[in-house]
Amino acid sequence: MDRRTFLKTVPMLTVLAGTASSFAEDLKTITLVKPQTDGGKSVLAALKERRTNRNISAEKLPPQTLSNLLWAAFGVNREKGPFGGPGRTAASASNSQEIDLYVALPEGVYLYEAIPHRLTPVIAGDFRRRSGRRSAARAPVNIFYVVDIAKYTKAPFQEPGLKDSEIQKSYYYVATGLIAQNVYLFAASQGLAAHFHNCDKRNTPNEFKLRPEQRVLFSQTVGYPA
């Protein structure tokens, strides 16, 4: 099969994979163990080590590390945050908590639910390649940052001379950065490698069964240094 034929075949394979995966009865909710809230390097020492590392091995993360990683990223760190609702490890405009983390593991994609601290199945199958080629496709964890515009209900978000959609954009990209740096610093504090980057925005909305108000923004690959 030459390259052109292969590329023509890909959409069909994708459709088949999607259909098969909707019968994903084998993908179960992952109840994450209680996250640790101490241990590892200090913030200053982690900042010293902070860097983008694209060379990530295929080795799986132990359950405790996966739990700590997701809690660090955007977990609940206190019962009451501002504007009502629980407080999270990263801020958001009027505590809208508009970013959802879709987590691609080798066996499937899950939605991180922060309050019960668990991973709920989205679709079975290996979608890690949607995060990027090479090491991203075989790294144990790929986090997709997905904004849910429908969560902007608490404040008018008005600024002179700026359209609502522009203001929202400034908020949700900043919110993505806040979470992504939690991941970078957690990784640095534990000797893990992390890489924040662009991802496939064409196929993921359908595959991840997103509503029209949701948009895939970026992704971040995490694992042991290769």
Place this chain on the structure above:
Amino acid sequence: MDRRTFLKTVPMLTVLAGTASSFAEDLKTITLVKPQTDGGKSVLAALKERRTNRNISAEKLPPQTLSNLLWAAFGVNREKGPFGGPGRTAASASNSQEIDLYVALPEGVYLYEAIPHRLTPVIAGDFRRRSGRRSAARAPVNIFYVVDIAKYTKAPFQEPGLKDSEIQKSYYYVATGLIAQNVYLFAASQGLAAHFHNCDKRNTPNEFKLRPEQRVLFSQTVGYPA
């Protein structure tokens, strides 16, 4: 003076302040002491404490804390980063390092220069109120996030179906979030209070003597909890 008269008077006062400040011969470069790269809470413990705290006292930060804060935010943490140039504590698209930190202290506004790790005078005078009213105006440090579009020279930044300006926007708001979370976690690790928020974008471009390629995005207030 009623409110309307006062508001009409503000632009004139601003112009006068700007003129007076351009003779800011009394504002000197602040050579920051060497930043500490360890000490304080662990990343996980800081994440547990991470929150937005708007109640910030007027108490000044000691020189070592100010140095550590700015290094943590976006300092140089290694000689060689990706795509050439030094590595910083926060990532940026193709290491463009497009965000500049303008730091408002009680006596004036300074530009944080990461390589020599110093604050270079921008304008004399108290501009902390441009970051927000109440506690922001009297907090010891207000950091303004300013993007310099002219720094996007290293990569074409192309994505199907997206305009260049839209791609840049997604990059520089994420970059702002990455730096802002460094500030939040440094603050949490040291028992400081921090608050990321909107700021005055109308007066600051002129007052901070920005080029047309620079834009003020957000600001962040830091100090001791009140």
